[in-house]
Amino acid sequence: MSEPIRVCVTGAAGQIAYSLLYMIANGDVFGREQKVILTLLDIEPMMGVLEGVVMELSDCAFTLLTQVIPTADPAVAFKDVSVAFLVGAMPRRQGMERKDLLSANVKIFKVQGEALNTYAKKDVKVLVVGNPANTNALICSHYAPTIPKENFTAMTRLDQNRARAQIAQRVGTDISNVQNIIIWGNHSATQFPDVANGTANGKAITDLVDTSYLQSEFIETVQKRGAAVIAARKMSSAMSAAKAAADHVRDWWLGTTGTFVSMGVLSDGSYNIPKDIVFSFPVEIQNKQWKIVQGLNIDEFARGKLDITTKELLEEKEEAMAICNAN
Template sequence: MVSAGLELLLSRKLVRLTLSRAAEPIRVVVTGAAGQIAYSLLYSIAKGDVFGKDQPIVLILLDIPPMLPVLDGVVMELQDCALPLLKEVIPTDKVEVGFKDIDAAILVGSMPRKEGMERKDLLKANVAIFKTQGAALDKYAKKTVRVLVVGNPANTNCLIASKSAPSIPKENFSCLTRLDHNRACSQVAMRCGVSSDQVKNVIIWGNHSSTQYPDVHHALAVKDDAWLQGDFISTVQQRGAAVIKARKLSSAMSAAKAICDHMRDIWFGTKEVVSYPWSVRCGNSYGIPEDLIYSLHRPDQGQNKTWKMVDGLPINGFSRAKMDATAAELVEERDTALDFLSQ
């Protein structure tokens, strides 16, 4: 007969063995890992807010060589947090290390626009970065990798990364307009005097830029057309610039929160109808040019991390003009970037 104490001990060992078999660490890379957005982001990833409270993580921090000393400090801080899910932290400046066998990539780093820099120069610099990273994803990452592009111009950078990684499904790539979505929901919530989680079906159409169109025609009603077609749109479009003007630095805390929201919903799915960027293909009912990363309305299908576009929403004349304007900007960005990509 097995004693009660021995039975309990065997039971605990069995539980530990089952957990160790069920929860292999996933490998997650964050680029631009020495920057301020990553600094606000890494703790949430490492403690389980994104990939689950029982999911061990190997965190790879990728940045350019001059930032390696800063990465050493970030590693020390992550170690000092004593996070049980964080199994290893790997700082590196090498893409072959950063993208090796990864399950998820959060591409935060990009070339920022500097004073006196023309937009075409910005695009050219970022094409080189995301061509390299896309090729590295193609060569080293798992083919199931989920890629979120944050670095601006995010939509076009995402397109270049996807085109440079032909063996990875295009639907595995997305870029961050969740921050714009969160901003729009917050503005509506404050206007209506409700909590932000009560605001449903807000859509961000188009580019993560000042041409984006935050659309609330399918969301919680606000009976104020002048505000909806005026200050609301301009506030969401210009929110990033307003943050920079106020704090002399770009959005970091809210950007990190949006990254977590976006990647968590990709990883686990959600029944909420939310706005995400999606690579538009033939057959959409919105008249959007093909071969763009254009923010659309799409909900989770509920299984296997697969998604579908919400097709056939009624679009009024005001929305049509706004959607076409942001599409035109994306087409211009795409064509300029593809010229550089072919050089």
């Protein structure tokens, strides 16, 4: 057993965290040999609910969980953490304009970025789950200048998991046989789920599934899956989001083996995507360092989709940075 690592989860009294905390404490993220100390951050009015979560974590009797620290203080939550799951964010409410949503989230992620900058380990791995995740990750990194920009990522793994599941069902195979589907761009309805490099049962997906489906219904299903879950469940997709967050950090921590995973990372200009926006790319990971997969073919159809999601992210960045600069 190694020394315990400190892991922070924000929005810890919420639905996503309720599933995610189990996965972390059970060893599903950092491995069965890695002990963890959990710091749970939420707002003051949620401390009573959070106490119930702490009770349940205790009652699970996890052998890897050495301590749980519930708090409403970011200084306590981020002290010496190696990994931070930033789940909590201001959700978009009916009638809310994007500018209002970004303004509310700038306030949240400014506080959290500054606290990470001051209190967390300098090699902390940060995953932003709370939407708009890509731009929230950009804001958070902006307020944490002493932490490397590549240590801030946004979650598009949920979209990748959704896309793999759709293809597995379409082909009639186990999901483990579906590999290298890519999510490009924003975690929003403009994202581009791309199967051009994907395989199912070792064969090219484009040879197994008709193009008309792949370029229309498939993309729309993945883009709108979150809304479909809300319509059916009357609540957001918490379990699948938690699983995706666990997948994202597990691969970041333990590495990938010959497969692409989708992560929202700071663009370095690859694939002619403008620099300094958080954009979902295919990455491979070794030694806790991600690297954008290079040399993939982008055809005219794909380029059109990338341009749409890039435009949205540039607009979000412009609005968010204007708010940051005004504060």
